[in-house]
Amino acid sequence: MDRPMNQQHYDIIIAGAGAAGLTLLYYLLKSRLHSQISVLLIDQSLQPDPSKTWCFWDHSSFDIPEIIYHSWNHLTVSALGESYSEDLLMNKYHCIRSIDYSGMILQEARKSESVTLLKAEIRGFASAGSGATVETSEGTFSAGMIFQSALKPSDFSTSKVDVSLLQHFVGWEIECREDLFDPNKAILMDFDIEQLNGVTFMYLLPFSERSALIEHTLFSAEILDQEQYEEAIRDYLSKRFHLTPGSYFIRRKEFGAIPMEDRVYSSFYCPNVMNLGIVGGLAKPTTGYTFKRIHNRCKSIVRHLEEGKMPEEKRESQYRFRVYDMMLLSILKNETKNSIQIFHDLFEKNSFDRILDFLDEKTTIPQELSIFSSLPYLPFFRSIYRMKHRIFTGA
Ligand SMILES: Cc1cc2nc3c(=O)[nH]c(=O)nc-3n(C[C@H](O)[C@H](O)[C@H](O)COP(=O)(O)OP(=O)(O)OC[C@H]3O[C@@H](n4cnc5c(N)ncnc54)[C@H](O)[C@@H]3O)c2cc1C
Structure with missing residues (x-):
């Protein structure tokens, strides 16, 4: 249950309850620390988030297999008029819905005696002695360590960056009237579409014979008008699957713009405030995939805390x-x-x-x-x- 605020100091504050904040909380709740520490989780919204699907691949090493919504072991890539398809032998490509993931972890958090949830706007962080503080619309709170995934790093505007692109996309989850897709086969990238605004491809994840998520994705510096992505999706569904707008309905839409940069993101916002997630530089610059890196980083942080050590300042890639x-x-x-x-x-x-x-x-x-x-x-x-x-x- 969300509790009235009767405490200003916590062992750990998690500022931001998106993929990164909730994943850190998940591993903390599973660790042997969970009954020994107090945790404050802050976000502007503490409702399950329906806005995203997170995909990643692995060699069966994911820690929460029960939360996976769908998996594929056959992928296709098309470019220059040719298609390459393969059964994966080692990896599987998985999809998790943010509503399931955030719903599950928020529910566990509400059951835990150690966790307090606070709906508030996060305004800033400062280090304070051997800990740090977060300023919010509901007051200022302190902790030995804060993990934040809400605000850009404090040195963001001065950090060196030569290439600053975005992976931006609009996705439609559609439901058709007739069987059309093979739910075992996903289209990872189809570049055989118009390339008008930078490197552009379609991504299609069938969840059943009749339903799929289809995304029009670009690697470029400028976001398009919503209608440009949607026109491209309509056009693709018509040309590739002979679907007219009346032959399917759109269940859900999603939009994303993930940084693709050579910027080095600072690990710390200030002493004792660690950056996590996208603002911690965990998006792989050339693909935008972030979810599994968040898991790896959060696991490593909790391992350090269990050993009584401070989490390390770390670059994600060699x-x-x-x-x-x-x-x-x-x-x-x-x-x-x-x-x-x-x-x-x-x-x-x-x-x-x-x-x-x-x-x-x-x-x-x-x-x-x-x-x-x-x-x-x-x-x-x-x-x-x-x-x-x-x-x-x-x-
Ligand atoms: C639509 C979409 C699809 C994606 N798909 C994939 C994918 O398939 N695979 C993959 O690996 N990556 C994917 N990504 C990239 C990445 O995994 C996600 O962006 C992921 O959600 C990043 O986690 P995060 O915690 O850094 O940010 P978020 O999940 O965005 O969480 C940040 C949290 O901070 C809160 N917040 C922000 N500012 C404030 C404030 N001032 N006060 C209070 N709260 C605040 C927000 O409400 C939010 O809950 C996707 C991104 C998007 C946008």
Whole structure:
């Protein structure tokens, strides 16, 4: 139950109850700390969030399999008029609905004696002695440690950034009158559509023979008008599936704009206030996938707290993966046609499992060299030239 505020100091404050804040809370509630610590969870809304679906892939290592809404083991990528499809042997591609995830964790939080929920606007953070404070519309609260996923890092506007794109999309969850989809097969990326505003593709996740989430997605700097995404979805459903607007209804819409940047996000907002989630720089710059990185980071934080240690200041990716991301970001920004050629060759010449492991930063250097040798090299040389001041300084 949400409780009246009778306490101003907590062991831990979690500011922001989206994917990151709730995942941290989930692992705290599962840890042996849960009965020993007091936690304050703050957000402007503490209702289950219906606005997102989170997808990720794994080798069956996800800790909450019961919350997965749907999984696929067959993916297709289309580019330059050709389609590549494969059964995944190692990975599975999963989808979680934010309403299920946030509903489950908020319910557990309300049952816990250790957790207090506060609906409030978060206004700022400050360090204070060996802890920190958060200022909210409902007052100021202190804790030994604050984890925040609500406000951009305090040095955001001054941090170095050469490429700043967005992965932006509108998705429709549709229900058709007739069987049309294979619920085992997802379209990861279909680039065979108009490329008018930067690298653009369709993404289609069938949940049943008659229902699917379809997203019109771009990697570019500028958000479009809502109607431009929606017109593209209508057009795709008509050309690819012969669906007229009267032959399906839209159950739900979603919009996202995830940063794709070479910016280094600070781990701490100020001493004792750690940044988490998107504002903690956990979005993979070249794909926008964030959800699994949030899980890995939150697990590691709770492990540290269980051992009585402070969570570490940490960059999400090793140096070589940051370099790969910088190169691809630069190509995505400057060379739309070559970007699509790269995606084409990547999926034509490598197994999907290997590519997914590469995007998860789990491959070895020889495996990465093999992947790069399958791609056109000139765009990468040009990107190294453009990004040399970042790549060779380790920034
Ligand atoms: C529509 C959409 C789909 C996505 N799909 C995927 C996907 O398939 N796979 C993937 O890996 N990633 C995906 N992402 C990226 C990423 O996983 C999500 O953005 C994820 O929700 C990030 O978690 P977060 O906690 O950082 O931010 P959020 O989940 O946005 O949580 C931030 C929380 O802070 C609260 N808040 C913000 N400001 C204030 C304030 N001033 N006061 C009080 N509360 C505040 C918000 O209410 C919110 O609850 C998607 C993103 C979007 C937008």
